[in-house]
Amino acid sequence: MDKIKFGPDGLVPAVVQAPGGEVRMVGYMNADALARTLETGWVTFWSRSRGELWVKGETSGNRLRFLDLFLDCDADALLVLAEPQGPTCHRGTPSCFDGLAPVAWLERLETTLRARKAGAGAQGSYTQKLFHRGSERIGKKVVEEAGETALAAMALHYEPSPARREDLVNEAADLLFHLQVLLVEHGLGLKDLAEALKARSK
Numbered sequence: 001m002d003k004i005k006f007g008p009d010g011l012v013p014a015v016v017q018a019p020g021g022e023v024r025m026v027g028y029m030n031a032d033a034l035a036r037t038l039e040t041g042w043v044t045f046w047s048r049s050r051g052e053l054w055v056k057g058e059t060s061g062n063r064l065r066f067l068d069l070f071l072d073c074d075a076d077a078l079l080v081l082a083e084p085q086g087p088t089c090h091r092g093t094p095s096c097f098d099g100l101a102p103v104a105w106l107e108r109l110e111t112t113l114r115a116r117k118a119g120a121g122a123q124g125s126y127t128q129k130l131f132h133r134g135s136e137r138i139g140k141k142v143v144e145e146a147g148e149t150a151l152a153a154m155a156l157h158y159e160p161s162p163a164r165r166e167d168l169v170n171e172a173a174d175l176l177f178h179l180q181v182l183l184v185e186h187g188l189g190l191k192d193l194a195e196a197l198k199a200r201s202k
Helices: 031-040 102-117 127-132 135-158 162-185 190-200
Strands: 012-017 023-029 044-047 054-057 064-071 078-084
Touching: 023 031, 031 044, 031 054, 031 064, 044 102, 044 135, 044 162, 054 190, 102 127, 102 162, 102 190, 135 162, 162 190
Parallel strands: 012 078
Antiparallel strands: 012 023, 044 054, 064 078
16 A cells, blocks of 8 residues: 555546456555555545545446555556456446457456356357256367367368468367357366466466
8 A cells, every 4th residue: 555656636546447357347456445455355446526435336236346455666556456246347348448358358258258148148049058958068069169169270280271271270269169158167267277377377
């Protein structure tokens, strides 16, 4: 807390980022808002318009579960890592920023998969059927898609062309999708994979 350089108004900008890397919103914190965030585990801001503390999503239920906090190099801005409990923007969209980085979109997909596993969305969808059939069936699909991805890579190697390249991308996308389904089936996600890879790096 002592390292943070709050502005003349006692505030510091706080960028909220989801675990997968998607920037969800920007708010402002004062010392009390930061202390409340750390104490309760729910991201809390200072409302400049109302002149009071407010817990993001306190009314809508779309709160932000606090995970970690980072200070920028000048100590005058915060990066808040948080687990969204629903859409973050008041428009009902996940992020207050339009557009989405391709890698961050995978996090959005993971959120959708968790909802499908819980029974939300169109009943009888392909994804829900996968979850209903369980880990064994999902695992077989991962093996199947891995084989097709390898074959597509070999085809591209021997016959380089835009069409073969597109085939490889599509097969790899199928593989990644089914791998995400398998992870979600067991309560895991891409964040767990990233942490495992990070632990291996030297």
